Amino acid sequence: MLLAKTLRSSTFKWALIWITVFGAVVAVLFSYVYWSTVAYVQGRSDRAIAAEHTILRKIYDDTGRGGLIGAVKDRIAERLSEGGVYILTDPSFAPLAANLKVWPSTLRDSTGWVNFTTREWKPDAPSRPTLRAMIDALPNGDHLLVGKEIDDLDEVTNKIKTAFLWVIALIFVLAGVASISVTRRTVGRIEAINTTSQAIMQSGLGKRIPLRATRDEWDQLAGNLNSMLERIEGLMAEVKQVSDNVAHDLRTPLTRMRGRLEKAHAQQRNADHDQSLIDDTISDLDAVLRMFSSLTRISQIEAGDRTSVFRSVNLSEIATEVVELFDAAAEDKSAHLAAIVDQRVLVTGDRDLLFDAVANLVDNAIKYGREAGRVTVEVTRNGVISVIDDGPGIPISERQNVFKRFYRLEQSRRTPGNGLGLSLVAAVARLHGAGIEMVDNAPGLKFRLRFPPARS
């Protein structure tokens, strides 16, 4: 099973391809070494034969046939050159001086370089050696053959050939074993990931890919996939939470409306009563619709990439305008609302969304702050906008929860609102790459949005 997978695996196929390429390169290299060695050794023996021939030809030129016969006989007798072959014949190929009994019959018409074997040379040797020689037709019609045994040359080249073949075979075997073992390892790790993915598809997001604590790239991949799964699981849980909440928050007003209409249906028509029933129902429906548009607005902000419509926005201007807009609302609660801003603090963003976010923060600060409290919106030059109140604040344990959709603190359940305001603030902050900080103001809360420096 694992072996079949190994052989099918793309890693293994690639390894095979590269082994082939590598093997071809090694073969070419070895052939080159082989041929140049052979050529060198052969060149050396050829040069020796040629030198011998030149000397004999000079003797012939200087002293004629008699001198040459003497010189050849001397050479044969003295065994000056190991393995040397000499034949001097008259024009009818009858030997005049030779250490080979007859002129080989295959060489009657040849001149120049020849390779040959003959049974006359070393008749008692176990194998018949190859001879290499130079044949010269002398001006008086005589034939001269000067040569050398080249069996030792063959032996050298054969040794090289065998060594190379063995090395190449060994390389192939080692590479094959290496690629199979590497592939098996890869296939094994991928198998683990595949098994987990299949388990997830069948039974849900609970499974995780096992780690081997090797801290290699496979463990890193498995770790990343695991954290991705964790994030997805978290988001799914959040989505479920949100839809549960939507269901709850929708059912309540819808049930109320249904009950009201049902009751009216059973009653006699009465103009005044009907009018107030219709008014109440419309305003309940409006609340539901408003909740819907808040939700879609938040998900649009979270989903869409709106950075293309971003431009330079002055945070100070936004703070001043929000404060001015909410001045009347603060007055109703006898709260004191003020803006402390630096002249021009530019950030890159969407004015509508930033205004909405800051408005939500100020709205919260006034709504949930102290009666006759103090709310300050502060903008500092480093791109930080803070909304500061002196109300009850948010307990540290609740600070992460307040960004969840529909989440409402126990203390504020009776105040009107739908628990979406801070979700919107969080979505806008994330879109702008702004950090959110909640700091105790003792008493109260400092809610800070820290923006990255504006793009110029």
Next chain:
Amino acid sequence: MVGGRRRILIIEDDSETAEQLVDYLSTSGYQVDLASGGKDGLSRGSSADYAVMAIDRMLPDIDGLAIIRRLRENGVVTPALIISALGEIDDRVRGLRAGGDDYLVKPFAFTELLARIEALARRSATVVRETVLRVGDLELDLVARTVSRGGRNIELLPREFQVLEYLVRNEGHIVPRAMLLQHVWDLHFDPTTNIIDVYVGRVRRKVDSQQAYPLIHTVRGVGFCIRAPC
């Protein structure tokens, strides 16, 4: 109300919504033509002279924005109100870029639709530059930026003055909250809080308290209206 061209073209494929629109706008004194598809709407829009067109964003044959774009290419300048069930954020921008003049998200209150259609119809009709605006005994001096009622001065913040000016310029017509936010604050979203009501409430206190009759009226669930008693 405004005289002259009172014909409106509605391009809407949902028959019940279309019927409600035709009923409501006819009752308000408009002559309404209905096109139930994009092709029909395109040909009607280019042939007849309408005061306003209201176009649904999602139509079965041609996209609402494509209709506006083509009409604009053919030189039709009739103000167009885009009605959409899609979300507001990116869609609003896209709609206005395509040549739409205003944008309304479904579901909407008919009073708001009417207010927006009337604002668009007025846009082409009256561009009179006046320096003093009057409603009943209220007087706005646009040059000196002062307000008085029955000869007595009323102190307003600059932004409050703008709110009042916008209401007075639309005297007798309903001004939806979102329109007020758009024209006075240059903000393009529906506030989920009641903050505009609170703000206008303070303007109303300054303008209407201890007076013979109220001028600023709240239209429940929609917005505000300024008018003198008949």
